[in-house]
Amino acid sequence: MAPKAPPRLGGVVRPPGDKSISHRVLMLAALARGKSELSGLLTGDDVKSSARVLRQLGADISTIRDSMVKVSGARLTAPGARLNCGNSGTTARLMLGILAGQKFAATLTGDASLRRRPMRRVTEPLKQMGADINERGDGLPLTIRGGTLRGLTYASPVASAQVKSAILFAGLTGQVPVAITEPYRSRDHTERLFAHLGLGIHERDGAISYQPSAVSIPAFQISVPGDPSSAAFLVAAGVLASAGELLIENVGVNPTRTGFIVVLERMGAQVERVNLRDEGGEPVADLLVRPAQLRSTEVTAAEIPTLVDEVPILAVLASRARGATVFREVGELRVKESNRLDLIAANLRAVGVKAEAQNNDLHVEGSERPPRGKVETASDHRLAMAFAVLDTVEGADVKLSERKSVAISYPGFFDDLGKTGARRTAHGAR
Numbered sequence: 005m006a007p008k009a010p011p012r013l014g015g016v017v018r019p020p021g022d023k024s025i026s027h028r029v030l031m032l033a034a035l036a037r038g039k040s041e042l043s044g045l046l047t048g049d050d051v052k053s054s055a056r057v058l059r060q061l062g063a064d065i066s067t068i069r070d071s072m073v074k075v076s077g078a079r080l081t082a083p084g085a086r087l088n089c090g091n092s093g094t095t096a097r098l099m100l101g102i103l104a105g106q107k108f109a110a111t112l113t114g115d116a117s118l119r120r121r122p123m124r125r126v127t128e129p130l131k132q133m134g135a136d137i138n139e140r141g142d143g144l145p146l147t148i149r150g151g152t153l154r155g156l157t158y159a160s161p162v163a164s165a166q167v168k169s170a171i172l173f174a175g176l177t178g179q180v181p182v183a184i185t186e187p188y189r190s191r192d193h194t195e196r197l198f199a200h201l202g203l204g205i206h207e208r209d210g211a212i213s214y215q216p217s218a219v220s221i222p223a224f225q226i227s228v229p230g231d232p233s234s235a236a237f238l239v240a241a242g243v244l245a246s247a248g249e250l251l252i253e254n255v256g257v258n259p260t261r262t263g264f265i266v267v268l269e270r271m272g273a274q275v276e277r278v279n280l281r282d283e284g285g286e287p288v289a290d291l292l293v294r295p296a297q298l299r300s301t302e303v304t305a306a307e308i309p310t311l312v313d314e315v316p317i318l319a320v321l322a323s324r325a326r327g328a329t330v331f332r333e334v335g336e337l338r339v340k341e342s343n344r345l346d347l348i349a350a351n352l353r354a355v356g357v358k359a360e361a362q363n364n365d366l367h368v369e370g371s372e373r374p375p376r377g378k379v380e381t382a383s384d385h386r387l388a389m390a391f392a393v394l395d396t397v398e399g400a401d402v403k404l405s406e407r408k409s410v411a412i413s414y415p416g417f418f419d420d421l422g423k424t425g426a427r428r429t430a431h432g433a434r
């Protein structure tokens with residue numbers, strides 16, 4: 005096959021709505037009194053899973069589209085069937101928090117990947133609050149019967165926004181005070197939304213606490229910013245291109261999510277933030293990206309929660325940088341949609357890069373050779389997108405085992421990647 009010409013960047017792209025915020029606004033709107041209007045929602049499969057589950061519990065939610073979704077909140081009622089959370093860990097874990105405060109039983113399940121993911125990190129604190137949870141192992145399916153809860157002060161052993169949010173939601177629906185500390189600060193979208201809606205949220209000395217107040221959750225209108233985790237793939241394509249400039253519009257730049265940009269700038273790239281503004285309590289900007297020569301770096305354990313979903317694409321970028329990059333304490337990646345830690349390393353090796361998972365660290369050695377080989381995505385959307393971006397570099401020949409998993413978080417990914425001007429091939433199963 006003839007080698008590809010160096011890609012030239014150009015144009016303007018808009019990533020889809022933030023996945024984390026989309027789940028949370030849907031859930032809060034379902035709990036609110038009255039009709040809420042949500043715009044800019046992600047239309048990916050994970051958000052549809054949250055909508056489906058909330059509808060089974062009695063919420064009236066219009067079709068999930070990015071223009072406008074109307075939600076009529078209601079008192080939640082017992083579901084007639086199991087709640088299938090699909091591939092979505094956020095749906096399962098946050099819904100457990102919401103269900104902890106309801107006076108009925110519900111059984112949650114999910115697809116094969118989700119059923120393998122740990123749930124005890126959430127069920128443990130919820131049980132301490134008084135929820136009755138019937139689980140067979142550390143995963144789904146499980147049955148939760150909520151009810152009268154007691155308050156909780158909890159030191160989470162993991163820096164997980166899902167754990168923190170589940171406890172905050174349990175406090176909200178059970179109307180009891182909760183306080184949470186975590187080893188490192190995880191994304192704070194739940195806290196910001198609580199504050200935006202006037203729900204009693206406070207932070208002091210790194211502890212997040214919720215204090216119930218008598219008022220019900222008001223219906224609201226909100227615009228969801230673009231997802232920085234999805235934008236990261238476009239930014240990476242921009243950095244790896246050989247010439248040109250790319251504008252990525254409407255990207256959330258909440259500091260608990262922008263570790264990717266911080267690390268990339270340390271590696272020698274420049275990601276300019278322009279048109280900085282606020283949307284519903286979240287900072288938003290447009291990102292201007294240009295190609296760059298990258299150098300290796302060390303990504304610290306404290307940085308990981310701010311870029312936890314970006315490790316696959318950062319590892320791909322590290323494979324094109326000068327020198328050896330190490331990601332410290334990324335053991336959490338073993339329990340994402342796939343065993344991302346081992347798969348990133350194995351897939352980089354499969355395309356000719358030296359990479360290794362050692363204990364909980366990931367080591368990647370940069371290379372100038374064109375990446376060539378077959379990649380196993382294990383139906384993990386972020387692996388598929390990361391390696392699709394690697395396939396845009398000059399001379400690359402990276403074949404994906406599948407590409408439809410991108411619909412989980414970024415249904416229009418391949419179209420948008422094409423719009424950046426970065427070269428794309430017809431590789432991979434469709």
Ligand code: S3P
Nearest residue numbers: 024094163164165166167312313
């Ligand atoms: C998420 C939190 C992160 C992230 C996931 C979404 C959220 O998981 O990986 O994609 O919306 O709260 P953890 O909280 O388990 O780290």
